[in-house]
Amino acid sequence: MSKETKPLAAGRVTIKTVAANSGVSVAAVSKVLRDAYGVSETLRKKVQASIDHLGYRPSVAARGMRGQTFTIGVLLVEIANPFLPLIIEGVNEVLAESNYKAMLAVGQSDMKLESKLIESMIDYHMDGLILVAPQLQGSQLARFAKQIPMVVIGHHEATATAFDTVNSDDQEGAAVAIRALFEKGIRDIAMLSPVLDDPHAANVITQREIGYQKAMQKAGAASRARILRVAYDAHLRPPEIVELLQHRNRPRAIFCWSDLDAVHVVDAAMQLKLRVPQDIAIIGYDNSSVAALATVNLSSIDQSGKRLGSLAGERLLSRISGRTTASHVLVEPSLFIRKSH
Amino acid sequence: MSKETKPLAAGRVTIKTVAANSGVSVAAVSKVLRDAYGVSETLRKKVQASIDHLGYRPSVAARGMRGQTFTIGVLLVEIANPFLPLIIEGVNEVLAESNYKAMLAVGQSDMKLESKLIESMIDYHMDGLILVAPQLQGSQLARFAKQIPMVVIGHHEATATAFDTVNSDDQEGAAVAIRALFEKGIRDIAMLSPVLDDPHAANVITQREIGYQKAMQKAGAASRARILRVAYDAHLRPPEIVELLQHRNRPRAIFCWSDLDAVHVVDAAMQLKLRVPQDIAIIGYDNSSVAALATVNLSSIDQSGKRLGSLAGERLLSRISGRTTASHVLVEPSLFIRKSH
DNA sequence: ATGAAAGCGCTAACAC
DNA sequence: GTGTTAGCGCTTTCAT
Numbered sequence: 240m241s242k243e244t245k246p247l248a249a250g251r252v253t254i255k256t257v258a259a260n261s262g263v264s265v266a267a268v269s270k271v272l273r274d275a276y277g278v279s280e281t282l283r284k285k286v287q288a289s290i291d292h293l294g295y296r297p298s299v300a301a302r303g304m305r306g307q308t309f310t311i312g313v314l315l316v317e318i319a320n321p322f323l324p325l326i327i328e329g330v331n332e333v334l335a336e337s338n339y340k341a342m343l344a345v346g347q348s349d350m351k352l353e354s355k356l357i358e359s360m361i362d363y364h365m366d367g368l369i370l371v372a373p374q375l376q377g378s379q380l381a382r383f384a385k386q387i388p389m390v391v392i393g394h395h396e397a398t399a400t401a402f403d404t405v406n407s408d409d410q411e412g413a414a415v416a417i418r419a420l421f422e423k424g425i426r427d428i429a430m431l432s433p434v435l436d437d438p439h440a441a442n443v444i445t446q447r448e449i450g451y452q453k454a455m456q457k458a459g460a461a462s463r464a465r466i467l468r469v470a471y472d473a474h475l476r477p478p479e480i481v482e483l484l485q486h487r488n489r490p491r492a493i494f495c496w497s498d499l500d501a502v503h504v505v506d507a508a509m510q511l512k513l514r515v516p517q518d519i520a521i522i523g524y525d526n527s528s529v530a531a532l533a534t535v536n537l538s539s540i541d542q543s544g545k546r547l548g549s550l551a552g553e554r555l556l557s558r559i560s561g562r563t564t565a566s567h568v569l570v571e572p573s574l575f576i577r578k579s580h
Numbered sequence: 581m582s583k584e585t586k587p588l589a590a591g592r593v594t595i596k597t598v599a600a601n602s603g604v605s606v607a608a609v610s611k612v613l614r615d616a617y618g619v620s621e622t623l624r625k626k627v628q629a630s631i632d633h634l635g636y637r638p639s640v641a642a643r644g645m646r647g648q649t650f651t652i653g654v655l656l657v658e659i660a661n662p663f664l665p666l667i668i669e670g671v672n673e674v675l676a677e678s679n680y681k682a683m684l685a686v687g688q689s690d691m692k693l694e695s696k697l698i699e700s701m702i703d704y705h706m707d708g709l710i711l712v713a714p715q716l717q718g719s720q721l722a723r724f725a726k727q728i729p730m731v732v733i734g735h736h737e738a739t740a741t742a743f744d745t746v747n748s749d750d751q752e753g754a755a756v757a758i759r760a761l762f763e764k765g766i767r768d769i770a771m772l773s774p775v776l777d778d779p780h781a782a783n784v785i786t787q788r789e790i791g792y793q794k795a796m797q798k799a800g801a802a803s804r805a806r807i808l809r810v811a812y813d814a815h816l817r818p819p820e821i822v823e824l825l826q827h828r829n830r831p832r833a834i835f836c837w838s839d840l841d842a843v844h845v846v847d848a849a850m851q852l853k854l855r856v857p858q859d860i861a862i863i864g865y866d867n868s869s870v871a872a873l874a875t876v877n878l879s880s881i882d883q884s885g886k887r888l889g890s891l892a893g894e895r896l897l898s899r900i901s902g903r904t905t906a907s908h909v910l911v912e913p914s915l916f917i918r919k920s921h
Numbered sequence: 922a923t924g925a926a927a928g929c930g931c932t933a934a935c936a937c
Numbered sequence: 938g939t940g941t942t943a944g945c946g947c948t949t950t951c952a953t
Binding site for chain 2: 922923924925926928929930931
């Protein structure tokens with residue numbers, strides 16, 4: 240058998256197979272693949288026909304070695320939080336119009352794992368990263384951002400230059416809630432928030448706390464302001480919440496950092512035969528689907544997760560196409576009014 | 581400058597950098613990396629020191645071209661369903677002990693997208709795939725399974741040879757629910773289930789329906805058996821559910837295909853001032869966190885999602901290490917008893 | 922036990 | 938406008 244006719248690798252259809260089948264060079268095929276400059280319409284059609292006929296799909300791994308992978312990575316803190324699906328929906332909506340695909344990874348609220356996964360995504364030669372509420376500090380994020388285009392959702396650091404941020408205005412979200420309660424004539428408002436292992440101002444929850452404190456101050460109720468701390472571990476919180484409501488210093492209203500806990504406050508109130516909102520008013524955060532249940536009926540701050548996702552998607556694509564100046568957006572939250580306040 | 585001293589690419593630390601730094605060949609480094617046979621302890625240590633010192637991480641893309649990527653793909657139907665986090669937790673738990681990482685993709689309940697994402701993961705040269713409740717048919721899945729080790733969760737096809745399946749026994753889950761209701765003396769039990777665009781026996785929901793029908797028959801109440809169909813689109817269902825409960829033929833009990841709808845049945849009952857369980861008994865499916873709320877208090881079938889996830893993870897790893905005979909597991913569900921039945 | 926060298930499938934300079 | 942070819946960073950024979 241002469242050297243020229245040596246058979247191509249049996250199984251897989253590669254760019255070579257396509258080139259052979261359509262009688263052109265691999266370079267030509269590569270150009271068609273990438274819509275690159277300098278291919279005649281005739282050639283393009285011929286190649287496209289072969290591609291369709293052979294069912295050829297480029298190897299992302301091989302592409303990643305030299306060019307783009309057309310994949311972006313999305314890192315989620317954890318997966319149980321109800322506002323994540325919306326963000327992903329938003330991201331996907333933007334990507335659907337491009338030829339990019341999203342791959343997700345779940346950090347399980349573990350900083351070590353988070354780093355590992357980001358590294359993984361870089362090692363995969365992904366074209367860009369969207370981090371959702373990462374636990375890592377800004378300096379760490381900046382380090383990674385040097386290696387890959389990056390936009391971060393849920394991390395307040397408007398001075399960052401290496402990466403973009405997309406956030407809901409969490410201070411304002413808290414303020415909206417507090418104002419709504421004041422309008423009902425309620426002044427004794429506490430905030431419910433988890434113990435944070437490493438509290439820094441970039442943290443979404445910290446921002447809500449700051450917003451709460453400021454709003455209380457502005458309303459002249461600074462002395463009433465207090466943050467009720469519950470465990471970081473979600474399983475431990477429901478009983479703690481019951482206990483808080485049994486305390487004789489029980490506040491007249493509770494603003495919760497998340498619906499995740501707000502529903503348990505509603506629950507605890509019911510168990511203790513407290514009327515909502517007459518005995519205790521409650522406002523949650525995230526306007527999740529549970530809040531909408533008639534049995535729960537929870538007023539909640541809506542941070543339009545889908546919008547955050549699509550904004551992040553757009554920004555990442557523009558960064559991938561070359562933008563280097565940082566962009567920082569803040570989306571206005573709103574109060575979704577139900578019966579709990 | 582002589583040829584031998586030509587500087588390595590400025591930025592990235594590659595296997596070459598490590599080889600140079602430790603004074604061995606790239607082949608040797610590669611072997612250390614993969615714990616391959618034939619490296620002395622001395623060499624290994626020397627190389628490992630360089631790796632640590634330089635902070636070297638192998639390029640997944642380059643690896644994928646010839647060897648393994650040590651990454652497995654997890655495809656989720658959609659992301660909002662509350663039992664998915666548990667499955668992922670289970671998968672991650674198993675992978676954490678290996679050197680594999682999981683990457684997720686979300687199918688958005690769209691068969692076209694689902695195919696595309698599976699292809700993507702194959703193109704990425706991932707080492708294996710876990711599909712969670714895919715919409716694709718068995719034949720399609722088998723086609724993909726020829727190209728990559730695969731295990732499918734939530735797809736009943738115990739005769740499949742190309743891939744493994746891990747399932748909760750959905751027929752039994754329904755039966756458990758029906759029996760529990762019968763024990764309370766209730767015979768007029770309907771099932772609530774969405775309209776399925778393409779109903780086939782592999783479908784988890786279809787299995788629950790079959791289980792329901794069989795259980796009703798076994799209890800001699802076949803004539804009472806009926807399936808109340810609601811829209812496929814989740815947004816349309818709550819009002820439909822209210823309507824169903826207003827109907828004069830309202831059943832004495834409703835077994836729901838998912839907590840997703842069961843909570844709305846509870847809600848509707850409340851709105852219509854029906855007492856649960858005296859006027860209407862309700863049993864859901866998935867034992868999700870909403871079911872546990874005191875305000876909801878929903879009895880629900882638990883399909884131990886975490887177990888399903890870890891079983892799938894184990895099976896995939898064993899398939900990757902060479903197993904070719906198909907394995908099919910069925911996990912027993914159980915009823916988590918609360919106050920709604 | 923160790924190393925040299927041939928690819929894996931693709932992209933991008935550079936020739937023609 | 939089209940083809941040739943040198944890598945990208947790794948794995949894997951095959952010598953030594």
